[in-house]
Amino acid sequence: MLRPIGRQCQFKSSASVFPSGCDYTGSSVAPEKTSPGKRSFRKHRSPAASANAWTQRTSDGVCTLQVNALNKLPWLVHGFSTRPGGVSALVGRSAVAQEKVEQVLNLGFAEWDSRENVLENRRRFQFALGAGEFALISLKQFHSDVVHVFETAPADPCRGDASVTNQPGLLLGVQTADCVPILLVDPRRRAVAAVHAGWRGTLQRIVIKAIGKMQMEFATKPVDLLAALGPAIGGCCYEVGTEVASAFLARFPNAAEWFDELRTGDEPDPLQWLSMMPPGHQPPAKNVYLDLRKANRAQLLDAGLHAKNIFASDLCTACHRDLLFSYRKEGARSGRLLSVIGIYTIFVK
Ligand SMILES: [Zn+2]
Secondary structure, three states, X not given: OOOOOOEEOOOOOOOOOOOOOOOOXXXXXXXXXXXHHHHOOOOOOOHHHHHHHEEEEEEOOEEEEEEHHHHOOOOEEEEEEOOEEEEEEEEEOOOOOOOEEEEEOOOOOOOOOOHHXXXXXXXXXXXXXXXXXXXXXXXXXOOOOOEEEOOOOOOOOOEOOEEEEOOOOEEEEEEEOOOEEEEEEEOOOOEEEEEEEOHHHHHOOHHHHHHHHHHHHHOOOHHHOEEEEOOEOOOXXXXXXXXXXXXXXXXXXXXXXXXXXXXXXOOOOOOHXXXXXXXXXXXXXXXXXXXXXXXXXHHHHHHOOOHHHEEEOOOEOOOOOOOOOOHHHHHHHOOOEEEEEEEOOOOOO
């Protein structure tokens, strides 16, 4: 199994707006606000901010995102998928093809797509990464804190939201379309993990539990770990109800740093909803914005990782729908991104 030789590719950003259907992460949020004027002042972070830590690589028409620091490990394969380059036909409103058929790299089984298409897309994605011979292990994700240890590939997908292994030839994968995919690697013990962190998983500290499993199984030391947080819905777009904020505030002392209130421009106190007021005198509940990557980055630091070893993509799935999939924006007909990590049986430098 040789590492792929690819070339860098470029994407144009897009931020067109469509009404949302339901919430992929299970939050009880209201539908997306339709008044762009209220949001126009909000700054969307530029993907170029961390461009030097990441590489966009294309091979046979499939573009992948990788972290340069992880690419330096010759025994490791990893990658985050993107939207274009597949065989799945996505009809309807998208960022790049309104009411047209768009060929996309959907890597998750969905009602709107055929199993054959997904398997072909997965084959192309793995081949593009140089992981064509790996056994892909994907999970039946359900926003839990369940972590699996794999020594071999199971016959049927397990229910869970994180997996760890130190066995070569296994490709751990998580599917996302707004949630945070997190890949972990222990260079010293040669062990890896893949974690799916939506707001429910983040609330349950799933990434910390995955690290705990690596400590138990492989004697991993968190200070050795490298972490890659892939494209996810950003704090610019991820609107949640205040009950979500309350749940985080009850469990994390620094949770207020991960939220930003939905502002209309006329509130005197941007954190008014945090104020302690007697019953019956609270201001009306407002929705807030949650930065899931910031929350998970904080958990990684709490677990003992060095800040310099945490690599978080700036790409927002909702802002960049020409490049990524967003369930929040596209609803049930959204595709799925796949993030994978594995250990080569035989490696070349
Ligand atoms: Zn955004």
